[in-house]
Amino acid sequence: MDLIGNLAHGFAVAFSLQNLLFALIGALIGTAIGVLPGIGPVATISLLLPITFGQPATTAIIMLAGIYYGAQYGGSTTAILLNLPGEISSVVTTLEGYKMARNGRAGAALATSALGSFFAGTVATVVVAASGPLLTSIALSFGPADYFSLMLLGLIISAVLAQGSVLKSVAMVVLGVALGLVGTDVQTGQQRFTFGIPELSDGIGFVSVAMGMFGIAEIILNLERPEAREVLKTEVGSLFLTKEEWKRATPSVLRGTLVGSVLGILPGGGASLASFGAYMMERKISKGRHLFGQGAIEGVAGPEAANNAAAQTSFIPLLTLGIPANAVMALMVGALIIQGIQPGPRMVEAQPDLFWGLIASMWIGNVMLLVINLPMIGMWVKLLQVPYKFLYPSILVFCCIGVYSLNNNVFDVYMTVLFAIFGYMCNKLKMEPAPLLIGFVLGPMMEEHLRRAMLLSRGDVMVFLQRPISASMLAIGAIALLAMMLPNLRKGKEAALSG
Amino acid sequence: MKINAKDVASGVFLILLAAVGLWLNADHALGTARRMGPGYMPMLVFWIQLGLGALVLVLGLFNGPDPLERWTGIDAGMLVVSVAVGTVVWQIAPMFGEFFTGTYNAIGLGMLAGFLVICVSKGWRLLGFICAAMCIFGLLLEKGGLMLALTATIIISAMAEPQHRRQPLGVLGLLVFLLALCWWIFIKQLDIRVAVWPMQY
Numbered sequence: 001m002d003l004i005g006n007l008a009h010g011f012a013v014a015f016s017l018q019n020l021l022f023a024l025i026g027a028l029i030g031t032a033i034g035v036l037p038g039i040g041p042v043a044t045i046s047l048l049l050p051i052t053f054g055q056p057a058t059t060a061i062i063m064l065a066g067i068y069y070g071a072q073y074g075g076s077t078t079a080i081l082l083n084l085p086g087e088i089s090s091v092v093t094t095l096e097g098y099k100m101a102r103n104g105r106a107g108a109a110l111a112t113s114a115l116g117s118f119f120a121g122t123v124a125t126v127v128v129a130a131s132g133p134l135l136t137s138i139a140l141s142f143g144p145a146d147y148f149s150l151m152l153l154g155l156i157i158s159a160v161l162a163q164g165s166v167l168k169s170v171a172m173v174v175l176g177v178a179l180g181l182v183g184t185d186v187q188t189g190q191q192r193f194t195f196g197i198p199e200l201s202d203g204i205g206f207v208s209v210a211m212g213m214f215g216i217a218e219i220i221l222n223l224e225r226p227e228a229r230e231v232l233k234t235e236v237g238s239l240f241l242t243k244e245e246w247k248r249a250t251p252s253v254l255r256g257t258l259v260g261s262v263l264g265i266l267p268g269g270g271a272s273l274a275s276f277g278a279y280m281m282e283r284k285i286s287k288g289r290h291l292f293g294q295g296a297i298e299g300v301a302g303p304e305a306a307n308n309a310a311a312q313t314s315f316i317p318l319l320t321l322g323i324p325a326n327a328v329m330a331l332m333v334g335a336l337i338i339q340g341i342q343p344g345p346r347m348v349e350a351q352p353d354l355f356w357g358l359i360a361s362m363w364i365g366n367v368m369l370l371v372i373n374l375p376m377i378g379m380w381v382k383l384l385q386v387p388y389k390f391l392y393p394s395i396l397v398f399c400c401i402g403v404y405s406l407n408n409n410v411f412d413v414y415m416t417v418l419f420a421i422f423g424y425m426c427n428k429l430k431m432e433p434a435p436l437l438i439g440f441v442l443g444p445m446m447e448e449h450l451r452r453a454m455l456l457s458r459g460d461v462m463v464f465l466q467r468p469i470s471a472s473m474l475a476i477g478a479i480a481l482l483a484m485m486l487p488n489l490r491k492g493k494e495a496a497l498s499g
Numbered sequence: 500m501k502i503n504a505k506d507v508a509s510g511v512f513l514i515l516l517a518a519v520g521l522w523l524n525a526d527h528a529l530g531t532a533r534r535m536g537p538g539y540m541p542m543l544v545f546w547i548q549l550g551l552g553a554l555v556l557v558l559g560l561f562n563g564p565d566p567l568e569r570w571t572g573i574d575a576g577m578l579v580v581s582v583a584v585g586t587v588v589w590q591i592a593p594m595f596g597e598f599f600t601g602t603y604n605a606i607g608l609g610m611l612a613g614f615l616v617i618c619v620s621k622g623w624r625l626l627g628f629i630c631a632a633m634c635i636f637g638l639l640l641e642k643g644g645l646m647l648a649l650t651a652t653i654i655i656s657a658m659a660e661p662q663h664r665r666q667p668l669g670v671l672g673l674l675v676f677l678l679a680l681c682w683w684i685f686i687k688q689l690d691i692r693v694a695v696w697p698m699q700y
Binding site: 429451 | 508509512513516517520523524527528531532533534535536537538539540541544545547548551552554555558565567568602603604606607625626629630632633634636637638640641645648652653656657659660662669673677680681685689691692693
């Protein structure tokens with residue numbers, strides 16, 4: 001009963017005119033950047049962070065969340081019509097979706113993906129609502145040592161699951177933690193690594209790091225690659241599924257929702273991992289597996305349901321433990337902290353409007369997205385015809401204004417330039433920027449918990465192994481790291497991540 | 500030996516950064532494990548980073564080949580020249596007027612000069628123009644106002660794309676559109692605190 005009462009409260013919050021409007025704006029922006037290849041949710045959310053300062057926290061988070069799951073809807077459109085992934089999470093959709101479009105079933109593929117996403121989004125909303133308070137009550141018994149180990153586990157898993165070499169990803173996490181050290185030491189007030197620059201005493205600006213490494217560096221890299229975009233000549237066709245397609249897609253959607261919900265909660269997981277996982281599963285066990293490669297609807301339904309489910313359930317660790325599972329969630333932490341809200345288990349009690357309002361808005365957002373994506377598909381196809389040469393100056397201009405208006409200080413603009421160069425270099429050296437961002441956000445929190453834990457244990461490191469929660473987190477982390485040393489598993493991951 | 504140049508370079512970068520970090524950290528009190536000082540966590544982090552960097556470097560000697568992208572002689576030369584030009588401009592900028600003293604404008608001008616110089620080499624051109632476009636935004640915004648800063652940013656960033664250089668009319672259209680859009684979003688709707696037009700003296 002409590003759940004229903006809480007959800008009712010959430011819907012009351014989400015149905016306020018302002019929150020509805022910003023959920024719609026988030027969903028529209030999300031779809032747009034999802035459709036457009038070369039600009040992803042991480043860059044967009046970091047770009048829009050400064051704009052959200054003026055709004056109440058709930059409204060801001062509702063809009064930013066809408067961008068993330070909206071991008072999952074939009075990404076599939078480009079994948080199906082152009083054989084180009086609009087987002088990383090829709091890479092696998094290109095495999096079967098584009099084949100379906102070639103067979104004249106583009107409309108059916110788009111409808112499957114939108115309806116599957118909607119179903120998955122609805123289920124995921126319930127999962128978040130039900131598991132949130134449950135996990136929160138567990139989290140309240142966490143001590144500093146447990147928190148430290150949990151964050152360490154999150155960092156390890158995000159490094160293990162990142163693309164490319166695990167060793168380099170771990171190094172990037174550590175580098176991120178190191179960057180997070182810059183600023184005033186919380187306990188003694190001493191300035192660390194600030195070089196006497198007053199702007200650095202609060203630490204390196206989070207938006208500068210995210211926008212430089214993901215926004216600006218991406219522009220330069222996209223410009224280096226010649227544009228290969230060609231809009232499908234064939235018609236989208238009927239959006240209605242045949243009876244047989246319904247029958248084949250339904251079980252895949254169910255399986256995809258399950259896989260996505262689970263992989264979304266995992267630290268280091270998220271939409272892209274979920275769609276890969278669901279695709280692998282469909283290819284192995286679905287009834288239509290012999291049709292894979294010729295436009296199997298299962299290969300669209302499963303991954304598309306999974307990525308949307310995961311985009312929503314990845315909010316669970318953030319809302320209950322205050323720990324970001326992926327780079328987008330790291331941005332959400334940034335947004336909350338800027339609003340003066342410390343993400344963590346006390347959020348459900350202290351910020352019921354935000355917690356339940358966000359959950360309710362997820363479902364509302366999914367309804368909006370269904371309308372935005374199916375009847376209005378023609379509009380998004382038109383958007384695809386805007387060439388990148390006109391897009392990138394626009395993105396750049398928005399970045400400049402956004403980063404300046406953070407503190408009304410040009411220092412942040414120059415800082416962003418430095419991180420753009422750094423992000424460009426990382427890409428050239430095949431160093432993944434996403435683990436760095438998570439390390440950067442978690443680093444300061446980890447230091448605080450480490451110091452508190454060691455103070456409580458009177459300097460005894462064994463406290464991390466004596467507490468059962470902490471010990472099991474560390475054990476899982478160690479297993480995950482060791483597992484990646486095994487050549488078989490590593491190959492499996494490479495295969496999964498490269499499609 | 501199959502050298503993975505990307506990994507070797509990453510390793511060297513990580514080690515160098517960790518070494519600098521450890522050196523800077525010498526100023527901070529370490530404290531004890533029980534009562535950690537401000538230097539304790541940095542010490543742990545930079546030593547781990549040093550170790551990981553060394554591991555990446557050593558393994559990179561064997562798990563290649565994965566060469567770096569080709570640098571032409573001009574690319575390498577211009578990198579050195581532009582860093583030199585940027586530093587010199589930064590240092591002498593305060594002589595150009597009051598605008599360049601006491602703020603970040605001097606370093607902004609230095610960066611702008613460096614990025615524009617590096618555009619001479621083909622390999623750096625995209626990076627140079629995009630970064631220069633951002634720097635000129637920082638330089639012009641507060642005195643020149645939003646419209647002037649945006650105009651300069653859009654024109655410089657457009658130079659990164661060869662097609663724009665052949666079709667200046669497209670850039671003009673984009674410029675008008677973006678100026679109107681930014682005015683509507685940031686001034687009309689969000690009302691960010693920034694001058695719109697050049698400041699009057």
